[in-house]
Amino acid sequence: MTMTQKILAAHAGLEKVVPGQLIEAKLDIVLGNDITAPVAIKEFEKACFKSVFDKDRIAIVLDHFVPNKDIKAAEQSKTCRNFACEHCISKFFDVGKMGIEHALLPEQGIVTAGDCIIGADSHTCTYGALGAFSTGVGSTDMAAAMATGKAWFKVPSAIKIELCGSLPKNTSGKDVILTIIGMIGVDGALYKSMEFCGEGISSLSMDDRLCICNMAIEAGAKNGIFPVDGNTLSYLENRAERKPVIYEADSDAEYEKTVKINLSDIVPTVSCPHLPENTKPASELSDIKIDQVFIGSCTNGRMEDMTAAYEILKGKKVKEGVRCIIIPATMQIMRECIEKGYVTAFIDAGAVVSTPTCGPCLGGYMGILAEGERCVATTNRNFVGRMGHPLSEVYLASPQTAAASALTGYITEYKD
Secondary structure, three states, rough: OOOOHHHHHHHHHHOOOOOOEEEEEEOOEEEEOOOOOOHHHHHHHHOOOOOOOOEEEEEOOOOOOOOOOOHHHHHHHHHHHHHHOOOOOOEEOOOOOOOOOHHHHHHHHOOOOOEEEEEHHHHHHHHHHHHEEEEEEEEHHHHHHHHHHHHEEEOOOOOOOOOEOOOOOOOOOOHHHHHHHHHHHOOOOOEEEEEEEEEHHHHHOHHHHHHHOOOHHHHHEEEEEEEOOOHHHHHOOOOOOOOOOOOOOOOOOOOOEEEEEEEHOOOEEEEEEOOOOOEEEEOOOOOEEEEEEEEEEHHHHHHHHHHHHHHHHHOOOOOOOOOEEEEEHHHHHHHHHHOOOHHHHHHHHOOOEEOOOHHHHHOOOOEEEEOOOEEEOOOOOOOOOOOOOOOOEEEEEEEHHHHHHHOOOOOOOOOO
């Protein structure tokens, strides 16, 4: 069995599972946010459930429109607050301790190696970076899971992503996953597990891995997952609230195919409108003029991303006519940015810094694009109208490329 199949088998109480098999698995964590949880709560009440399966195993994170952007957002948040209070949900994150859910849960030690996790958000696949099986579901599934602590799955087949070498300077995990999606396409791993392996993994930081797994869904994958190594265990030490359980793929595990990536060959990569698979080297796009840069999101709002932006922007000025928006992914990251002087440097450079929110990524608020405007974003999707007007354009890139582009007003490969 693969790593994913072993985790699912264990949580289903089975010795073995095979691709395509339908199973019912116990869940370690059930996640929802201020957009998806209200729908789940409505279904929970409609089904006449009276209690949750475990008040400590449900996480509700207000992150998309918080602080609330309008009356509807306020009502959605109120629904979550009332539910969390009524059922004594211990992992409820509101203004003051909020953060973007997929950065917050690993940071707070809520997810750990060997977990089986569902979330009513497609980028729940992020936690595979910690050696967990995690995947996005619909709000109805979340409702049932909150009541029962279980979910149905069809066991996925797997693609092996074999990594060798190490990343060159000025590249990151974002360039790796954009390169992979460019190779296999947005449906290249449809309902499959993307299982990363190889000696190249040791050179990837945890922030790199979290970024890579975050975008597994952009290749259609059911989940992405990394093996647990020393880097993983160091990250989890004194953080994870449960003891990590380590699963390893069998030597004879079956994969549908193997994709080999030499990390040493990775270059700064950009995904052009309007699909993540439409990738090109940043160096080939230097004639594309931009209006906005956004550095943040559940993909690239972590501390390493903030540091990369700081190293490029400090002592310089954002190009006149370019709006540069920087949003740390959690309050802890925000605080560290303040203590290290990053926020001051960003402001001096002409950028605006916000409290944690998903806002701009999904065209929600705090960075909406007008007709014809172009944005270089460290987010995960660049579909038509993703960040605003249907005739706007989103270019997905790493924090290094985004920050360098903010200084020139054109898509720019960073070279120090």
